[in-house]
Amino acid sequence: MMGCEDVSEHEIDDVDKRKPDYIEEVGYRDMRSVDEKSYSEESEDEAQTKEDADEGWENQNESPLAGRISGTMEELERLQSSEAVTSDEVRECLRDSIECYQTCTETTIKCLTIGGKHADSTNLNLLMDCAKICSTNADFMLRNSTYSPQTCGITADICDECADTCDRFKNDFMKECASTCRRCAESCREMAR
Numbered sequence: 001m002m003g004c005e006d007v008s009e010h011e012i013d014d015v016d017k018r019k020p021d022y023i024e025e026v027g028y029r030d031m032r033s034v035d036e037k038s039y040s041e042e043s044e045d046e047a048q049t050k051e052d053a054d055e056g057w058e059n060q061n062e063s064p065l066a067g068r069i070s071g072t073m074e075e076l077e078r079l080q081s082s083e084a085v086t087s088d089e090v091r092e093c094l095r096d097s098i099e100c101y102q103t104c105t106e107t108t109i110k111c112l113t114i115g116g117k118h119a120d121s122t123n124l125n126l127l128m129d130c131a132k133i134c135s136t137n138a139d140f141m142l143r144n145s146t147y148s149p150q151t152c153g154i155t156a157d158i159c160d161e162c163a164d165t166c167d168r169f170k171n172d173f174m175k176e177c178a179s180t181c182r183r184c185a186e187s188c189r190e191m192a193r
Helices: 009-017 021-027 044-054 073-081 088-114 121-142 148-167 172-192
Strands: none
Touching: 088 121, 088 148, 088 172, 121 148, 121 172, 148 172
């Protein structure tokens, strides 16, 4: 067996000659200093914006809030309190969606703990679906998404179904969940119009 000291320089040169071209390309680095390299005056962001425009990725369906989120805290607070962005109905629907998400999630956990017919897969799936759509709806509304009327509509439908299912149980926490779901369905239905 050959040790490291037994390898001649000639054998090392032969190994280097057998390297495929792509290995040399991958191993190549530009070793010039930063001062020696020539850079264009255009920043990476400007270049990307031009490239996006060339490819047709212009902001065609921007939300009214797009581009207005940055700024001072005072501007953000003014934007959040303006009637153009959030009316009382929007705030109510947002609050109801978040409350319904929380209630359905807590109810799911209680149902799993109790077991039996409470832990039936159909019941649990509906509770989880309701929690998830309420969370998604709140997200769409916070971002003033153009699709929030559609999410409000499907949220109202799922909340109604969840309320009907929860009402079949005699437990107080299930009745409370049904009530929360109905309230959310009502405010979401108003926003979907």
